[in-house]
Amino acid sequence: METEYLKKCFGNSLSQALAEVAKFRPSDPIEYLAHWLYHYRKIALANEKNMREQIQLMEEYENSLKEKEMAAMLKQEELQIQQKCEECHKKVISPAFNQELTEPFEEEALEQEPLPGTASRIPAMPQQFPPS
Numbered sequence: 001m002e003t004e005y006l007k008k009c010f011g012n013s014l015s016q017a018l019a020e021v022a023k024f025r026p027s028d029p030i031e032y033l034a035h036w037l038y039h040y041r042k043i044a045l046a047n048e049k050n051m052r053e054q055i056q057l058m059e060e061y062e063n064s065l066k067e068k069e070m071a072a073m074l075k076q077e078e079l080q081i082q083q084k085c086e087e088c089h090k091k092v093i094s095p096a097f098n099q100e101l102t103e104p105f106e107e108e109a110l111e112q113e114p115l116p117g118t119a120s121r122i123p124a125m126p127q128q129f130p131p132s
Contacts, residue, residue: 013040 006014017036105109 013037015042016040 017033021029
């Protein structure tokens with residue numbers, strides 16, 4: 001039962017640490033073992049953090065690709081809608097019909113008399129009225 005707990009908590013790290021102690025035979029094996037395990041944990045945490053960052057980067061990259069795809073689809077749809085609108089306007093209002101409608105209004109606008117009191121005004125200069 002204790003061996004399963006040790007395997008669960010330490011995995012291969014404890015056996016590797018003990019192999020290192022046996023290989024180098026330090027003067028203080030307990031301190032060496034403690035430092036080795038501390039260093040092993042530090043590296044394991046750094047690797048785990050690096051793995052999480054890599055996963056997050058991959059997810060962000062996949063999301064950016066999806067967003068890019070969606071933007072392209074929306075742009076395509078917008079262009080199709082614009083083309084349909086232009087086709088509808090061409091069908092409803094032909095150029096000859098449009099010209100017939102605007103010509104009378106243009107002629108009428110040119111023939112209109114100016115408003116009273118505005119014919120002799122110069123736009124850049126203020127008009128002076130004689131005192132009454």
